[in-house]
Amino acid sequence: MSSDFMPLRPSWVEVDLSAIENNARLLAQIAAPADLLTMVKANAYGHGAVETSRAALRGGANWLGVYAMGEGVELRRANIDAPILVVGPTQPEYARIGVEQHLTLTIFSMEQARAISDAARELSVRAHVHLKVDTGMARLGVMPEQAVDFARAVRELPDIEIEGVFTHFAMADTPDAFGIQGWGIEYTQKQFERFRSVIAALENAGIDLRYRHCANSPATLNLAEARFNLVRSGILLYGLDPSPEVPQPYGFRPALSFKTQVALVKIVPTGTYVSYGATFRTERPTHLAVLMVGYGDGFRRKPNYGEVLVHGKRAPIVGRVCMDQTMIDVTDIEGVQAGDEVVLIGRQGQEEIRAEEVAEKLGTNNYETVTTISARVERRYV
Known part of the structure; x- marks a missing residue:
């Protein structure tokens, strides 16, 4: 970048x-x-x-x-x-x-x-x-x-x-x-x-x-x-579906991607508790990547939120999303380092996370998923 x-x-x-x-x-x-x-x-x-x-x-x-x-x-x-x-x-x-x-x-x-x-x-x-x-x-x-x-x-x-x-x-x-x-x-x-x-x-x-x-x-x-x-x-x-029961016709294209960066990658031992509330505990030596995004940006705070894309692969979110930071497990993805781009909604390589997928995991709809991305997140037009 x-x-x-x-x-x-x-x-x-x-x-x-x-x-x-x-x-x-x-x-x-x-x-x-x-x-x-x-x-x-x-x-x-x-x-x-x-x-x-x-x-x-x-x-x-x-x-x-x-x-x-x-x-x-x-x-x-x-x-x-x-x-x-x-x-x-x-x-x-x-x-x-x-x-x-x-x-x-x-x-x-x-x-x-x-x-x-x-x-x-x-x-x-x-x-x-x-x-x-x-x-x-x-x-x-x-x-x-x-x-x-x-x-x-x-x-x-x-x-x-x-x-x-x-x-x-x-x-x-x-x-x-x-x-x-x-x-x-x-x-x-x-x-x-x-x-x-x-x-x-x-x-x-x-x-x-x-x-x-x-x-x-x-x-x-x-x-x-x-x-x-x-x-x-x-x-x-x-370019979003009106609802799961009413999908969009062929030809419509999602317009929005939500992205962040890796701030730090660290290796933590087995048994490490991650984030507030100690809701997640590592079961192996784990490569954790700390992301510079949180619920203050509209990236919702919920355990088991889902996954993000790094190097074109899916990485699970671990622990609770914080106001400004989120942790993911990148143990199985080689070469992740500070500054790498991470996709929260959108496409990276051959993988894609749609707003509808995020909404389903959150128990809401795609309208709320994109509308609640906060004002402090910069909008860039491509």
Whole structure:
């Protein structure tokens, strides 16, 4: 590794922007003729929001989606002028910022709508908003039976236009649930029918909205009728499986690799306890490599975490992951020394550790695995 590439904090994430572009291009092809909104909330699922957004737009995305208004402002400050939908709540005291930044805001209360209308009137502009409907997540959104009256009330306000209506599926990534085959599919279909009923009721009331969207990544793949004229895809943009039950189609490529370095290699005798809690004891003279990564970097603290790649081979993690350091057994891998590159997620040689593998060992999902890589880990774009 060249000295120019040696980070001050010796753990880093590499993001393959060509993979992001490729995945966006594939999503746009699947979604067509609908437009594509790619979700870049939570720092683009840990990949870095600004560069990921630019790559997604180059690949064919029409919209970007974020959760918080501040995430949208970050993109605007990076001179990204594509339409941005803020899917999270609009705090009335910050409505003016959202309108100033030409963000498309989500509404589900009259307090929000009035604040946005007031801000737009003060700025002499017309604000665009999307109406969120709760069809079965029990999170944000108006209830389906309230949607028409709510939309009518909003339309009475000046300088605010309801441009779209959307909902979010709870089970599109889980076809089977509770041991019942097809339960998740049935639940998703019920949500979809509720959403279609809301659209029909709005149209019957003379409220014809430009955008209707409910298809997340798994629904984009498996429920074509839910694509309407805009799809919202997150996890597939990053080349990750929507769930173990809904694998990605051929051609999508993981964009993220998580890497660190060896700080020290030492030989310890049989019977040596390793790390906090003495949860691991060596059963032979062992070559231990100490890695410069820990749970402070988002490399989760859990016994039996799994394996990492060194010299293209798998090495087991031994003992508990510390805040800044992790120990691995490299007894069976020749020539490991300080400064060697170690892959935590990604490919090295012929071996690969996918985010899905790490998630399974941790008892979580791949979304959390990549999103929780901490801010102190440098993002590098290749």
